[in-house]
Amino acid sequence: MDPWTQPLRGIFPVLPTPFTDAGAVDTNAMTRIVDFALGTGVDGVVYPGFASEVSELTDAERAELLEIVVARAGDRTRIIAGASGSSATDTIRHGRRAVAFGVNLLMIQPPGGLGRDLERLIRYFSEVTDAIPEARFVLQNAPAPRGSDLTPETICRLAVRFPQIAYVKEETLPAGPAISHVLAHRPASLGGVFGGGGARYILDEYSRGACAAAPALEIADLHVALDRAWRNGRPGDARDIYVRTLPLLVLQAVYRMRLTKHVLMRRGVLEWTGVRAPTPELDTSAIADIDANLAELGLVRPTADRTESAA
Numbered sequence: 001m002d003p004w005t006q007p008l009r010g011i012f013p014v015l016p017t018p019f020t021d022a023g024a025v026d027t028n029a030m031t032r033i034v035d036f037a038l039g040t041g042v043d044g045v046v047y048p049g050f051a052s053e054v055s056e057l058t059d060a061e062r063a064e065l066l067e068i069v070v071a072r073a074g075d076r077t078r079i080i081a082g083a084s085g086s087s088a089t090d091t092i093r094h095g096r097r098a099v100a101f102g103v104n105l106l107m108i109q110p111p112g113g114l115g116r117d118l119e120r121l122i123r124y125f126s127e128v129t130d131a132i133p134e135a136r137f138v139l140q141n142a143p144a145p146r147g148s149d150l151t152p153e154t155i156c157r158l159a160v161r162f163p164q165i166a167y168v169k170e171e172t173l174p175a176g177p178a179i180s181h182v183l184a185h186r187p188a189s190l191g192g193v194f195g196g197g198g199a200r201y202i203l204d205e206y207s208r209g210a211c212a213a214a215p216a217l218e219i220a221d222l223h224v225a226l227d228r229a230w231r232n233g234r235p236g237d238a239r240d241i242y243v244r245t246l247p248l249l250v251l252q253a254v255y256r257m258r259l260t261k262h263v264l265m266r267r268g269v270l271e272w273t274g275v276r277a278p279t280p281e282l283d284t285s286a287i288a289d290i291d292a293n294l295a296e297l298g299l300v301r302p303t304a305d306r307t308e309s310a311a
Contacts, residue, residue: 007191008167009231010043011224012080013217014051016260017065019274025061027068029270033217034072036269040221043212044078045069046107050146051216053257054082056276063097070101080138084109088127095132106132107169109140110148118154122161129164136166138194143172152181163189169214171196176204183209199223200249203242206230216252218263219245222297248293251286258282262290266300 015037018029037045047069048054048062057065066081073079081098083106085091095106108128114120129137139158141150149172150158159165159182170178170193179193192211195202199215202223206213215223222245229237252259261273262282282290295302 007211008044008078008194009192009211010213011220011227012044012046012078012194012212012214013037013042013220013223014046014049014082014214015069015217016257016264017048017052017054017057017061018261018270019272019276021272021274023274023276025057025065026272027064029272030065030068031072032269033264034069036264036267037217037220038073038076041224042077042220043224043227044080045073046080046082046214048082049107049140049214050142051257051260052082053275053277054084059093062094066098066103067101070103074102078105079103080105080107082107084111084140086111086113088124088131091124091128092131095128095135099132099135104135105138105166106135107138107140109142109146110150112145112147114148115144116148116150116154118157121148121150121154121158125158125162125165129162133164135164137162137164138167138169139165140169140196141172141178142196147171152178152185155182156185156187159190160187163187165189166191167194167211168192169194169196170205170210173197175201176208179205179208179210198249198252199226200246200253202226203230203235203239206238215249216260218252218260218267219248219297219299244297248290248297251290251293255280255282255286255290259290262287263294263299266291266294 018026020026081103083095143149195205195210195213226238226241256279257275264270294300
């Protein structure tokens, strides 16, 4: 069987968008980000998504960076292209561009303004799926106000109505019961459910049957190790990794892209850590806390060691 047609399983990090010190997109750093992701052994990558600061990118920037991701990773791993927009027209434009780049698996989040109105959601998905018949979709269910906060019953009804919906990425809280419901009532065309929430709930999601997770990128190597331990019948090892990484993931829930980029800088991937999205600043105490977590995880040397080395 062609490995590119196998069901999606494992770790699919959402890649961040790097910026230069002047605030422009950094295409050279985007290449390094992709290489770092591939080097950790991930099962695929997602770009762009919420963790990519997608709402802060122009159409031209989105296209340029996705093209870099595809050129660098397209024959080496699986790519899910984010195609969400503020309307069906926007989604179709983003989706057609991704398909033109050779990516046929698209992640779409229904516009938040549609809410839970089933008829409006059906019209949206009808328009999108009819316009891009060659694509398959990951339905991203995010909490309001960013997303529509769909019920699992609505997700299943949409999946039955639109067989092009091949996966669901569940991000509402608590995600666990929603994952259980969708998997218990899914049509045969729905291949599985991804966990969200930055892998802060990954063991609960996996225990309920989630097929994959789509966290941020900064500790993808540890998430891959956790995933492999779980799938190879070593839940104790998976829990050990989970417990060790959780303090950093709790901080990531607050500082979001700033933490991701700070960690990638510490790991030698990025030179600049600027963000466009409105996120809390990292002050001295927060940076010290993050760096202490990285040292405990063995990802960087303790601060004192770096200082002595520099001296």
